[in-house]
Amino acid sequence: MNSVDDATETQSVEPHAAGLASRLNWLRAGVLGANDGIVSVAALVVGVAAATTDASVILIAGVAALLAGAISMALGEYVSVSSQRDSERALIAKETWELENEPEEELAELAGFYEQKGLTPETARQVAIELTDHDALAAHLEVELHITAEDVSNPWTAAYASAIAFTVGAALPLLAVLLPPAEWRVPATFVAVLVALVITGWLSAYLGNSPKPRAIARIVIGGLLALAVTYLIGGLLGGA
Numbered sequence: 001m002n003s004v005d006d007a008t009e010t011q012s013v014e015p016h017a018a019g020l021a022s023r024l025n026w027l028r029a030g031v032l033g034a035n036d037g038i039v040s041v042a043a044l045v046v047g048v049a050a051a052t053t054d055a056s057v058i059l060i061a062g063v064a065a066l067l068a069g070a071i072s073m074a075l076g077e078y079v080s081v082s083s084q085r086d087s088e089r090a091l092i093a094k095e096t097w098e099l100e101n102e103p104e105e106e107l108a109e110l111a112g113f114y115e116q117k118g119l120t121p122e123t124a125r126q127v128a129i130e131l132t133d134h135d136a137l138a139a140h141l142e143v144e145l146h147i148t149a150e151d152v153s154n155p156w157t158a159a160y161a162s163a164i165a166f167t168v169g170a171a172l173p174l175l176a177v178l179l180p181p182a183e184w185r186v187p188a189t190f191v192a193v194l195v196a197l198v199i200t201g202w203l204s205a206y207l208g209n210s211p212k213p214r215a216i217a218r219i220v221i222g223g224l225l226a227l228a229v230t231y232l233i234g235g236l237l238g239g240a
Contacts, residue, residue, distance in 0.1 A: 031207060033073050033162035035200045037169030039223045041065045042193045045177045046186055047230030051238025053182045062177070066170040074163035081155035088153065091145055092137075099136050106140065107132055113143045172196050190227060197223045 045062045052058070099106050107128055114124035131139035141147050176192035177185045201216035208215075 030161040030165035031200055031204050033077075033165035034169035035197070035204070035219060035223075036073060037066070037069060037166035038172060038193055038196045038200065039226055040069055041170035042173030042176075042189055042223070043226040043230040045173055046189055046227050047234035049177055049185050049189070050231045050234030055178060055182075058177060058185075059174075062170075062174040066167060066174065069170060070163045070166045073166045074159040077162040078155045078159040081153045081158040085153045085155060088147060091147075092141065095140050095144070096137060099140065103136075106136070110140060110143060169196065169200070186231065190224070193223060193227060194220065 041062055044065045045058055048058050048061045107125075110132065111121070111125040111128040114127050115121055117124075119127065128139075138148060173189050173193055173196075176189040180188045197220045198216055201219035202212055204210075204219070205212040205215035
């Protein structure tokens, strides 16, 4: 493959700031929701399974945890992303007002940003003029705030993604603890959770462009530790 092809391929996979937050927002919420669903419900049902072999009790506890967790995750994401959206809209409104009422100051400010990036004053001003003529608001949002008007976060998308992902993640340990015979419930749940945590750890690292082994290790160790603690507590309380 020649250098042109290499450059083209690199550009096709390289993440860009424009639109990135909007496109990845629901993915981030989904991965976090799935991880929380796996760990929290698995920890609960393993603890209950250590205390009793009654499948109906385990089912009730697991379903209650699933529903409560999904609602909580959705509400949390909605509130968090709504606050972020309000801040972004306020910044966009402020920038719009400044462009309408202080155009010369804003042009000078935009040119100053390009000077800081290494352009000569003359070139920076010419770039600022051309970008302002094309789309002044978009130029300022990109350089000053690193967002676009289309990037404003959608709280409903994040809430839906988080709730659905939590439900899917929580269903895995719930099925793993209920389907096998009583003596295999806890080992099967540990194995299912281990596999699921490896997958979510890999996905979180992929989306965040971070080292995958480290991310997987953090999630797996934390999740299995939570299961071990609740299993021990359930065994102690169940034998009391």
